[in-house]
Amino acid sequence: MEDTRLSLREIAGRAAAQAERDAIRLALHATRGNKSAAARLLRTDYKTLHLKVKQYGILARQFRGA
């Protein structure tokens, strides 16, 4: 779990990042790596999703094909 020594803001930030990352991976999985479709599913815009994918080091490619 989170370190108690983190500030409340950091704790919230980390949890949010983790949840976002998981959600994006799930959405990419569901859409077979299609970022536009994943963005729609997550009701966000393509640019935001693209940025977050990069930020979290997610490889959209790996969800393609199967």
Add this chain to the structure above:
Amino acid sequence: MNEARVLLVDDDPALLQALPEALRLRMAALTVDTADSAAAALDRIADRDYDAVVTDIKMPGMDGLELLAKLRTHRPDTPTLMITGHGEHDLVVDALRAGAYDFIQKPIDRDYFVASLCRAIETRALSRRCKEQQLALERHLTELEAIVDERTRELRETSKVIESPFRWMMGPSGQMEKVVRQIKQVADSPLTVLIEGETGTGKELVARAIHQLSARCEKPFVAVDCGAIPDTLIESELFGYEKGAFTGAHQRKEGQFQLAGGGSLFLDEIVNLPLATQSKFLRALQERRVQSLGGKKPVPVDVRIIAASNVPLEGEVRTGRFRQDVYYRVNEFRITLPPLRERDDILHLANEFLPEAGTELGRPCRKISEAAAQILLRYQWPGNVRELRNVIRRAILLASDVIEPEHLSVMPVDPDPPTPLCGGPAPVDSSLKEIADAAAADAERQAIRRVLQATKGNKSEAARLLRTDYKTLHLKMKQYGIPAGQFRQ
């Protein structure tokens, strides 16, 4: 000589009176019991284990030889001295053959008698000590045997634990037998292992099995999903940081390398390691040392690295996303897990999961119809064994008796994620922002409760620990409905 106790047997009351006196004078710490017949002697012997017995041969009723024979049977360790009359050579020979320790001729030479008795008592003490040591040895042996038994049982339990994940992953498929063989081969070597296989093929199970079968099994197994940690945090996560290494590093933190000390470090989705971290990781692999952020010098670590990737790392090297030198280091021994669609034991696995899930979900075990089996065989299984397991679990909840095609959520047209990757709720109805906000709120609520518990409801102290201000904390507590009162004693 320590305290000794002897039994004197004779039908002559004068001798029974005189001899003990004489013996006590010459031998300190000697207790002499007397018996005036062999029968009386046997009673006493039954009660007590004498250090020596001295008996006249010629006695009315049971004679000394008969008594000797009984003694040899009941108390084989008790030396017996025979008192004989002058010239009774035949009796002496009989007695010695029957196992008498020595013979004393009448009239008794007291010095000789005492010397012989002393020797007899010493012999007895010696044999007693021998016997005690033997008993101790035997006891020890029994204990050792018990320990061996115990260990064997433990080992059997452990191997059961190890074999069970194997069972999870394998049916009667040749490909998986090879994998199990490879696991057993590499487990006890110091080699770095690369496990390649699509998502859901059981990479972490393989890594755990390797750890369990290695000499490191008592030490930690630390798993890090490199894809789950933002690039900016991965270095501090892996290598740790010193207090003050960067803004917010208020306290020293150990990295996963240090936490896995002596054990195994499992790096899942290693392809997600940023290039900058890869070079640091390479140094750790080569030099077996890690330097924490802000650390003055590298510290030695003893860690066995097991890496996993769901894409072939070689391809990532070719496209320049993964460093070749790191790849070579990691790829000392490679285990490739076949995707489920290429395996010939899909139905076997499905039938394995059926009773398991049935028990767990409290629904009686059912069977899979022929039509459903055909679908399972034709499906592509992007989520592999994990997906198959989840599909079976869902089907068990839906089916009333036999699993039919309509219970299987695997239609190739099905756009749903076949298997949640991280076990969290599927992102069906929530937007990314809602998901993040909910997670943040959840974490905040938990953190606040935890800290209030620690400070026994002291809000100022809690705010300080969470490095926020009192007002914010107060507002959040109100927002989340956390009453400070419940944490006070």
